[in-house]
Amino acid sequence: MLHVSSLTKRFGERTAVDNISFTVDRPCMIGVIGRSGAGKSTLLRMMNRLADASDGSITYEGREITGLKGALRREWQSRCAMIFQQFNLVPRMDVVSNVLHGTLNKRSTFATLFNLYPQSDIHRAIEILDRLGIAEHASKRAEALSGGQQQRVAIARALMQDPDIILADEPIASLDPMNAQIVMDALRRIHEEDGRMVVCNLHTLDTARRYCDRVIGMRDGRIVFDGEPDALTTTAARDIYGAGDDFSEGATSTQIEALDRTELAAAAYA
Numbered sequence: 001m002l003h004v005s006s007l008t009k010r011f012g013e014r015t016a017v018d019n020i021s022f023t024v025d026r027p028c029m030i031g032v033i034g035r036s037g038a039g040k041s042t043l044l045r046m047m048n049r050l051a052d053a054s055d056g057s058i059t060y061e062g063r064e065i066t067g068l069k070g071a072l073r074r075e076w077q078s079r080c081a082m083i084f085q086q087f088n089l090v091p092r093m094d095v096v097s098n099v100l101h102g103t104l105n106k107r108s109t110f111a112t113l114f115n116l117y118p119q120s121d122i123h124r125a126i127e128i129l130d131r132l133g134i135a136e137h138a139s140k141r142a143e144a145l146s147g148g149q150q151q152r153v154a155i156a157r158a159l160m161q162d163p164d165i166i167l168a169d170e171p172i173a174s175l176d177p178m179n180a181q182i183v184m185d186a187l188r189r190i191h192e193e194d195g196r197m198v199v200c201n202l203h204t205l206d207t208a209r210r211y212c213d214r215v216i217g218m219r220d221g222r223i224v225f226d227g228e229p230d231a232l233t234t235t236a237a238r239d240i241y242g243a244g245d246d247f248s249e250g251a252t253s254t255q256i257e258a259l260d261r262t263e264l265a266a267a268a269y270a
């Protein structure tokens with residue numbers, strides 16, 4: 001269904017994504033891992049068409065995406081929603097209006113200018129917030145919510161587009177372990193319950209192992225690993241992170257696992 005072929009992005013002399021190819025033949029949850037500067041964000045931005053490719057192509061269900069322009073490009077962007085590390089909400093606007101912004105690509109300029117939303121869209125926005133466990137905050141300003149809650153608002157805004165694919169660029173990098181777990185659980189549920197493809201850039205191995213069906217490891221713009229989490233041996237991880245013999249997975253941990261262990265221990269003593 002999704003075919004990335006010889007995709008390349010150059011910024012002047014620097015090649016951020018270097019001739020990468022992969023195919024996704026069913027909706028699954030994919031983790032893209034690698035150290036800072038490996039090219040993960042640039043890959044997602046090209047997939048969503050926030051950035052143009054220098055070379056290569058992306059096709060989705062047989063349709064060429066890389067060259068789409070104007071309204072067709074916007075239509076693709078609503079089928080392929082993006083979530084960012086910094087949430088990208090409008091801080092002073094209430095939560096439900098932020099979620100309704102997810103329909104912007106489908107609305108007229110007039111409706112957008114005057115903030116006119118159909119009742120059915122407002123009901124849907126509340127339903128989505130409810131599904132993500134934050135409906136009670138619908139009328140609050142986005143800036144009044146915690147980081148984890150704001151990221152769930154951003155996920156709700158993405159779901160409002162009813163996308164086939166959700167691209168998440170470091171969605172938990174700004175969150176504490178507990179909120180990181182809540183956000184990753186939400187993304188996993190959206191994949192499992194709705195059958196949407198989720199592609200998630202992650203800094204850390206443990207999160208990729210725990211949540212993803214497939215892991216793509218990038219180093220210096222190239223794919224150096226592509227397989228199931230079980231195949232991600234210490235040697236493979238070392239290769240991805242360009243580390244020596246002293247490489248320890250702990251250094252790339254988000255501590256979600258540690259959080260679970262703490263909860264288990266607390267439960268044992270309760």
Ligand SMILES: Nc1ncnc2c1ncn2[C@@H]1O[C@H](COP(=O)(O)OP(=O)(O)OP(=O)(O)O)[C@@H](O)[C@H]1O
Nearest residue numbers: 011014015016034035036037038039040041042043
């Ligand atoms: N707009 C840009 N102009 C110039 N160089 C860029 C631009 N965007 C990214 N790069 C360079 O491309 C390379 C890959 O960057 P990218 O942000 O894709 O990596 P990343 O793996 O997502 O890293 P991080 O985890 O730190 O976000 C880096 O060397 C970066 O400096």
